[in-house]
Amino acid sequence: MDLKDSFSDNLLDGTFAPHIGRHRSSTPSVIVIGGGISGIAAARILKNASFKVHVLESRDRIGGRIHTDYSFGCPVDMGASWLHGACNENPLAPLIRHLGLPLYRTSGDNSVLYDHDLESYALFDMDGLQVSQQMVIEVGDVFKKILNETERVRDEHSNDMSVLQAISIVLDRHPELRQEGLSHEVLQWYICRMEAWFAVDADMISLQTWDQEHVLSGGHGLMVQGYHPVIKALANDIDIQLNHRVTKISYGSGKVIVTVEDGRHFVADAVIVTVPLGILKANLIDFEPKFPEWKVSAISDLGMGNENKIALRFHDVFWPNVEFLGIVAPTSYSCGYFLNLHKATGHPVLVYMAAGRFAFDLEKKSNESAVNFVMQQLRKMFPHAPEPTQYLVSRWGTDPNSLGCYSYDAVGKPIDLYDRLRAPLGNLFFAGEAVSVEHQGSVHGAYSAGVMAAKNCRRYLMERLGSLEMIQVMSARDEVLEATVPLQISRI
Template sequence: MKPMHSVIVIGGGFAGIAAARALHDASFQVILLESRDKIGGRVCTDYSFGFPIDLGASWLHGVCKENPLAPLIGRLGLPLYRTSTGDNSLLFDHDLESCALFDTDGNQVPQELVSQVGETFESILRETNKLREEFSEDMPIQHAISIVFERNPKLRLEGLPQKVLQWYLCDMESWFAADADKISLHCWDKVSEEELLPGGHGLMVQGYEPVINTLAKGLDIRLGHRVKTINRQMVRVKVTIENGKTFVADAAIMAVPVGVLKSKAISFEPGLPEWKEEAISNIGIGIENKIVLHFESVFWPDVEFLGVVAETSYQCSYFLNLHKATGHPVLVYMPAGQLAMDIENMSDNTIASFAVTQLKKIFPHASDPIRYLVSRWGSDVNSLGSYSYAKVGNPHDICEKLRMHVHNLFFAGEATSASYPGSVHGAYLSGVMTAQDCRMQLLKHYGKLDLFHPVVDEDTFASMPLLISRVLVNKENEIESLI
């Protein structure tokens, strides 16, 4: 079939690939421009260890058939290691029963105390919710917690329990990739229980790369094409890349990370309207990095994650145990917020040494890693941040404003997803929805709109059950199917 209309998609992450896939399958002429030398964006599966390691997104949040990525993951037979079985868990992508927390002297915190402090933390968060009705003006969640302590002295903790509480705060900051003094009281849990997908959280054992490669198959993708200028004309869009080459189409979809939009590395002619510029400027973009440590052998407990409790959340630590899910002796240190930003100022070797130092606080005789990997999402010019979060003062409709199109210029990405921000399936779904919006606007403009023609064929991805387990994958990477 002869292509009907042309669209330029800018950005080869999940949102951009999903948008390009949907429009291509709807017989549009699509060119995707990606600044990196590979697709994936903030999904980055590394194979330098001889097995897959996700340096960016690595979880499927909502292990269920309702997840829009489930049909494709199921069809590909990719195994998931479920790190959390609880439904609608906004904060934790793991179950606390499979954790081991230690103080800085290497003493393990009793599990009973971990659970008790967890209940106290939940009580504190419930009390902060009450402040929303009392204070019309937004405030950082950290300030809200201090007010709760002033009004409810019994919730204050001291000694080891206080350090465990700081670890819980550190874990919350990791979810948002931002410090508690920047997270919005009014919006931090704005995703309602009805919008959260059930099924808990699953780690992509083989990484996300097979998923995005499947989506990208057959698309016209131009790598190493860094966009510098977008010129909107009456019925066309002209896109100019770094070397001066131009591309022209009926419409364009911006699927670059919001950090890149905030940096103004791409100029718009004419400029974006004030409401769009304001939304881009105000949305929060957090940083969470991964320092992957590959050891000769395992010397740590058989739990899903390890934590170091301390006086402040900045001093606390979080290690994901990939051996539990993959069988490889790998720990992943995951700093977030200000700590993640500070670490990016160091060399890779110094960063790895810093992570090992945190580990040796709980295992003084730990061996040094044989290899390591370091992510730098905050300083990577192609991302300038890990994912969006609810910043203090953000209006509730900021995601919708980010997604709204400007004439024939459309926007996609995890930050534009009001229901699933900061997630891979949120990015994917935003790409599909934006492609639908773009298609309908173009066909409406040219008088060819068919409301009954879906932008994505329902048979594109045959539904297959997800392969889920909470047991170690065997040597052949076979995994028990629980559904």
């Protein structure tokens, strides 16, 4: 259905000011900007509360930074892949249980590698020689000691610094923790995996907050069938208009006017903005009136990281039956990491993952050059590796719809940053993973932020429009999702 058909009372051509008060519907109306999980979650809440809600999405698909590709003949998540916190307390657990989606647990709680334990792996050096399991375990223990010592550094300094700077201080104080030769390369690989968690290099990760995230229990579960079924279920019967790139939002005068790229205008009682932080940083949407300085600085002070994937499908499996393959190197920048989807899904697919500056550098290459580089890395481990039958390359850092993959705490971040970032401006509300202080950068964090923004928006409009009696707080659909069906979690 075209938005023009379903929202004709609020579609304006050209000058809109004379029309604003013409139609007063008894049903509150909300426009959600962005069709990722945060936007769709917000729309779901409002739809279930009998609001008139419409989603404007700039892409030609829903999901945002969730993107399950099916071109391999099997689901491959090129964006978010894990449920971080495979437990019933995860806000996405009811929906995942209801849909019967299986998870493959790749780590338990307190994994030093976050989304992977050291239980199923194979690491190789730059010459293709496999690193002994004993060395990997020993260096891993050293890495834990180094991270523990950085807490002392943090306690001693009132000013924030980067994790890398703190590690340097620790190694100066404790030369016995320094690693040489191959052990040093393994240590760099651990740092590389830490950087992948934050999607940014260690010299940009805040020492004050790197370990302050509230990580849910249950470890980390890979979505075996991909995340798209979750998005599809949430988006059911919601009016979502694709290829609608928003260029301007006028707010604060009773109604909100949203302008899209082709010049059309849409009017509603409120707007929920769920676009990625990278879009807000780049000022790709013109807000009228301009944001106050406290909002601008909040957007500026939060970092936006980058992580990319290169997925390779092969005719047959020629690698060992482990969850991940890694290449150690003299610097974390040069280390490599492959996720073995065959272990979890049964499909002959490897996914190379790169974060931080290296992820941006990969985006400078053509798809073919990027794949050739990754194959060079793979052939260091397996010299006779054949050419892939298919490949996929993500480019989140330069994607005009995201300009990054997820946010991170930059060094020196103000304490009240998240409060300012998610604070509404009249009838303009904000959601997305970036505003989730406890679960930043995660799918369930984005989902929760969307739910919270929708509830705040609903409360605001109920009070302003006096329509409390017609709001249905919960629908039967929401109650169904609370069914106590256990999560399907496996580990082979």
